[in-house]
Each structure stands twice: as C-alpha cells, then as structure tokens.
Amino acid sequence: MGFVGDTVESIRSMQIRQVLMQIISLGMIVTSALIIWKGLIVFTGSESPVVVVLSGSMEPGFKRGDILFLHMSKDPIRTGEIVVFNVDGREIPIVHRVIKVHERQDTAEVDILTKGDNNFGDDRLLYAHGQLWLQRHHIMGRAVGYLPYVGWVTIIMTEKPFIKYLLIGALGLLVITSKD
C-alpha cells in the first residue's frame, strides 16, 4: 500500500512540475516579446515604433498592408517628411506627408499641415472639428524604413477577429499538448 501510494505521489508531483514548467516557459516567451517591444519604443523614441499602412492614400509609395518603422528625434519637423500622427479622439494612426510648416516666433511651437500623396486635398477634413493644424505632440514619429506586404497579417487579424482567436487557440493547443 505504501509502495502504491509512493508511486502515485511521484507521478502526480512530476505532472505538477511539468505543468509548472510549461507555464513558466510560456511566461518567458510572452515577457521576452514584451521586452523587445518596449525596448523598440525606447530605442526609436516613438510610442508606436512599427505601424501598418491601412489606406491607399500614399500610393504608389506605400500600399495598404505595408509596415513602416518610425523614429522620433528632437529635430524639427520639416516639409516633405512622412509622419505618423494621431488625431484627438481617434486611435487609428494616419501616415501622410508634411506639406506646410509654420514656426511661431517666440515659442518653438510649430503648426503642421499634412496631406496624403494620393489624396486630392489636404488633411484638414481628417483633423478634429475646428482643428486646422497639427502640433508636435500629435506626431508619433517620422517614417524612416519600410517593408512591403508584412502588415497584411495584422490587417487580417484586425478585420476578421475570428482568425485571431483561431491562431491563439491553435497556439495554446500546441503548447499544452507538446511534451516539452
């Protein structure tokens, strides 16, 4: 009886250890991804160092589904630069080109007007109600690098959320059923 009890005990403790190991390795994967993401935020100086192009307003330069790498420095924003900005009250960032910059005399404040390359008019229609210019704090970063087509994964996962749940479910299943 004691022998059976010991064996059951050892098997149960092994299973608990295995489950704990799996939980810990999952936690390590998630935290290392988080470390890389936060490290990128610090390294590029931008709150969102990688963005996906969602519309065709910058064609033929950027198409829907491309990803852009952003960088934010203290350098002044000049015309011609491609910037990514958030309009107050909207969470979707917009990627357009700066076409006008007005610098105020006394403070270092700048007024910025943007326009998409493929759009007919400037972005005043997109700004918040009554807003005519962007300020520096609206700008999340300048586009410095670009990769085509990679952003389609994000677009598909956002627009068809069931694919996101499918992927997470499949990954979870893989983690649970794998022996190591």
Add this chain to the structure above:
Amino acid sequence: MHSFGHRANAVATFAVTILAAMCFAASFSDNFNTPTPTASVKILNINWFQKEANGNDEVSMTLNISADLSSLFTWNTKQVFVFVAAEYETPQNALNQGSNLKGKEFNLTMHWHIMPKTGKMFADKIVMTGYRLPEQYR
C-alpha cells in the same frame, strides 16, 4: 521530429529568416550608391505678388525647373518624391512667416525623398541661392 507540423514550421521559419536577410541586404546596398544629382531653377515670370486678406503675402511664379535625378535611382528604388520649396529669413527668424516680403531674398531648395522597394528611406536636397522677390506688389 519529422511530422508534417515540425517540417512546415522549420521551412516557414527558414523562409522568413532568409526573406528578412534579403530585405536587409537590399536596403544596405543602397548605401553604396553615390548620387550626383543636378538641378537648376529659373524664374520665368512673376505672375502676381499681392497682400492677402489675412495679412500674408502671396506670390505666384512660373519656374523652369531642369534636373537630372537619374543617379538617385537604384534597383531598390520605388519612387522619388521631389519638390521645390522657397525659404527665407525674417528679423524674427521664424520659418515661413509670410508677411512683408517686398524685395526679399530667398533660396529655392529642391528636396527629394527616396522611397525604396524595401528598407531605409533617404532624403536630401540641393539649395539654390540668389533669388529675389520684386520690390513692389504687382
């Protein structure tokens, strides 16, 4: 170790790694290109030069722009965005302050932004000095 899932995973990981390396190499090859662009801008005519209702001056001019930007293009270039900007200074040293510009000296700068097929984006400019706005509004 040789199940379909393992093999598919190995192939996919390898393919993505190679693709990323190729994109990086393509972008890196852009550094070896030494561009030698030329540009010249002539003002053919000042169409009008007036004071607007909001206090700013407005000038319309016809330019003759000739430029050779072919050395900017590499095999990794998708599009070059080119524009000409007029820049000048005022006593308050603010950029683009648009009033009281009679007789003002200004530079015409040709900017270009290179948008690659993949990778790092470059931008540069040529500054051409010595232009002057007319002394009187017309």
